Structure formats: C-alpha cells, structure tokens
Amino acid sequence: MSSQSESQWPSWLPLRKDLSGLKPYGAPQVAARSKLNTNENPFSISEAIQRSIEREISTELENLNRYPDREVIELRRALAIYINKVVKPVGIDITWENIWPANGSNEVLQTIMMALGSSIMGLSPSYSMHPLIAQTIGANFRAIKMPSNFEIDLDEILKEIERNKPHLFFLTTPNNPTGRSVNFLSLKKIVEKTASYGGMVVIDEAYGEFSRELSAISLLADSPSLIVVRTMSKAFAFAGARIGYAVARDETIKALQLVRLPYHLSSLTQAAGLAALKHSDDLLADIERIKVSRDLVASELISLGLEVIPSDANFILFGGFSKFAISAPVLWQDLLDQGVLIRDVGIEDYLRVTIGRESENQLFINSLREILHP
Numbered sequence: 001m002s003s004q005s006e007s008q009w010p011s012w013l014p015l016r017k018d019l020s021g022l023k024p025y026g027a028p029q030v031a032a033r034s035k036l037n038t039n040e041n042p043f044s045i046s047e048a049i050q051r052s053i054e055r056e057i058s059t060e061l062e063n064l065n066r067y068p069d070r071e072v073i074e075l076r077r078a079l080a081i082y083i084n085k086v087v088k089p090v091g092i093d094i095t096w097e098n099i100w101p102a103n104g105s106n107e108v109l110q111t112i113m114m115a116l117g118s119s120i121m122g123l124s125p126s127y128s129m130h131p132l133i134a135q136t137i138g139a140n141f142r143a144i145k146m147p148s149n150f151e152i153d154l155d156e157i158l159k160e161i162e163r164n165k166p167h168l169f170f171l172t173t174p175n176n177p178t179g180r181s182v183n184f185l186s187l188k189k190i191v192e193k194t195a196s197y198g199g200m201v202v203i204d205e206a207y208g209e210f211s212r213e214l215s216a217i218s219l220l221a222d223s224p225s226l227i228v229v230r231t232m233s234k235a236f237a238f239a240g241a242r243i244g245y246a247v248a249r250d251e252t253i254k255a256l257q258l259v260r261l262p263y264h265l266s267s268l269t270q271a272a273g274l275a276a277l278k279h280s281d282d283l284l285a286d287i288e289r290i291k292v293s294r295d296l297v298a299s300e301l302i303s304l305g306l307e308v309i310p311s312d313a314n315f316i317l318f319g320g321f322s323k324f325a326i327s328a329p330v331l332w333q334d335l336l337d338q339g340v341l342i343r344d345v346g347i348e349d350y351l352r353v354t355i356g357r358e359s360e361n362q363l364f365i366n367s368l369r370e371i372l373h374p
C-alpha cells in the first residue's frame with residue numbers, strides 16, 4: 001500500500017491500516033440514454049405485480065413498530081418452492097432450512113466469508129466484490145489468472161487448490177464479466193477436490209437463470225461442501241428490492257446465523273420478496289427476449305469487426321478495438337459522449353455491455369459504428 005493512497009485520509013481518523021488503500025465499489029452512476037453498465041434487467045416489473053407487492057407491503061405497515069421475523073421463514077419457504085419448481089435440482093429436495101436470504105447476494109457473500117474461514121481463492125477476471133469483501137473483513141484472497149480466452153483451465157485450478165488448500169474457493173458461473181459458464185462436471189471435480197481436505201466451494205450463480213448449464217444446487221445431493229449463491233437482482237428484475245440468498249446444507253445455513261446481524265432483512269423487503277415470488281413465472285418471462293437480443297448484439301459486434309466472448313448471461317464482454325487504435329477507456333468515454341453508458345471492467349482491450357431494451361441496444365451499436373467506422 002503506497003503512502004500516497006494512505007494520505008487521502010485525515011490523520012485523526014483511526015481507519016484500519018489494511019483498508020486505507022482501498023476504494024469503495026463504484027460503478028459510475030451517471031445519467032445516460034442507454035444505461036448498459038450494471039447488468040440489470042432492462043424491463044420493469046408489470047403493473048399487476050407492482051400492485052400485488054404494494055398490497056403485501058401495506059399489510060406490514062401497521063406492524064412497523066415491531067421487528068421483522070428474524071428467521072425470515074415465509075420468504076425462505078417461498079424461495080425453496082421456487083428452487084424446486086424452476087431450477088429443479090436433481091436428487092435433492094430443497095426446504096426452507098437450506099435457504100438463507102439477505103440484502104442482496106453481496107450480503108450473503110460477506111456473511112459466508114465472515115463465518116467460514118480466512119483463506120480464500122478465486123479466479124481472475126471475475127466478480128470484483130469477491131476479493132473486495134475478503135479484504136474488508138481481513139481475509140486473504142488469492143486469484144488464479146484465467147487463460148486469455150477466459151475459459152477455465154480445470155487442471156490448473158485443481159492443482160492450485162491442492163497446493164493452497166483454501167478454506168473457500170469462489171467460482172462465478174456464468175462468470176461476470178466474461179459471460180462464460182462452467183459445465184457441471186467441472187464444478188463437481190472442483191467441489192470434490194476442495195472437499196477432500198475440508199474446504200468448501202462458493203458458487204456465485206447471480207446469472208443462473210440465463211444459463212444453459214445445470215445449476216450447481218444438484219451437487220448438494222452428494223456433497224455438503226458447497227454453497228450456491230443466487231439473487232433476485234438480475235433475471236428477476238428486482239435489483240432495487242435487494243434480495244439475494246444462499247442455498248446449502250442446513251448445517252451450513254445454521255453456521256451462517258452465527259455472524260448475521262439480528263433482524264437483518266426488513267419486513268418490507270420480506271413482503272416484497274414474497275409477493276414477487278408468487279409471480280416468478282411472469283417475472284422471468286423476459287429472459288428469453290433478453291437472450292435473443294444478446295445474440296443479436298453479439299452478431300452486430302462481430303460484423304463491426306470486433307471480438308466477442310460467447311455469453312451465457314445478460315451481458316457481453318467484447319474486445320478487438322485496439323486494431324482501430326482505440327483503448328478501452330477512450331472507447332468507453334466516446335460511447336458515453338453519445339449517451340451510452342457501458343462498463344470498463346479494467347481488462348485491457350475489453351469492455352462489457354449489458355443487454356438493454358431494443359432501442360438502447362440500437363443506440364449502442366449505432367454509436368459504436370460511428371466511432372469505429374466514421
């Protein structure tokens with residue numbers, strides 16, 4: 001940590017030394033005509049579902065003087081039903097005791113790291129919050145760099161796990177920011193390797209509903225040594241409500257309760273989640289539409305002469321603009337000047353674009369064409 005980064009803090013502030021060089025998570029929040037930078041679902045939930053949530057929340061209002069259900073039982077039941085019905089894990093029936101919801105999967109991830117060990121490994125590039133949360137709770141995070149095509153190198157991963165024996169191994173599938181997913185058999189091998197010395201795998205399935213691969217939840221039938229983390233923020237079009245959840249063996253879920261804060265999930269959030277889950281089919285209805293748009297945007301990018309990483313999610317990592325003598329930060333700014341906000345994820349010669357509404361995608365492609373082929 002350089003003394004320069006430490007000096008941004010006043011000397012009277014007793015900030016932990018290991019935090020002084022960090023920056024808070026910060027996707028730029030700027031206004032744009034096409035907002036394609038945080039992998040949200042671009043379609044708002046229907047009027048009918050909005051009213052249903054409103055009714056469910058309004059019944060909670062007279063009880064706001066009371067703390068919410070600390071164990072979040074009803075929402076856990078509803079999430080278990082959703083998993084069994086829609087994700088359809090093989091060989092295991094998920095009950096409420098296998099589920100733990102919190103304020104977004106980020107809180108779930110933090111809780112897992114606080115409860116289960118201080119040596120953590122993961123892959124790079126992947127979700128930036130995994131190493132950041134690890135650092136903020138004082139855990140050690142080590143990343144294995146992925147090959148340049150961003151496919152996992154299973155042999156290397158198994159070797160590195162064997163060598164380092166981390167308490168927790170983090171894997172995101174479909175991966176953010178690359179969009180690639182990991183097949184079920186590879187996940188199984190990684191879980192087996194980690195279980196062999198008493199470690200655990202955390203599989204972040206934030207984009208699971210978009211993926212053509214099987215959910216890792218089925219692995220819980222044979223192995224206790226994994227936690228699957230999912231969210232209602234992306235496919236469910238529910239990012240503003242802040243609900244994510246862990247799926248694991250009941251002993252694991254019980255262990256997470258040791259470090260969770262009391263009454264962590266507000267009664268309003270619980271009510272909103274319950275109402276939304278009653279309409280899960282409708283909420284997920286736009287997924288196919290988003291995937292069709294994604295494949296369309298991918299082929300447009302290719303026809304502009306760019307390189308596309310095949311995506312199994314609702315965003316695309318694309319590159320190849322260096323041959324137009326333009327760098328990622330410059331292209332990012334040029335697009336923003338045209339009203340298109342995408343994401344510079346810090347990988348040289350790559351940018352990430354979230355699939356939006358048709359008009360937003362059009363503006364993105366048209367702007368890109370103007371910049372690259374004036």
Ligand SMILES: *Cc1c(COP(=O)(O)O)cnc(C)c1O
Pocket residue numbers: 039103104105106107127172176204206230231232233234239242243244
């Ligand atoms: C968006 C995202 C999350 C965070 O989701 P919340 O549930 O909104 O906190 C977690 N993991 C990955 C990989 C993500 O891309």
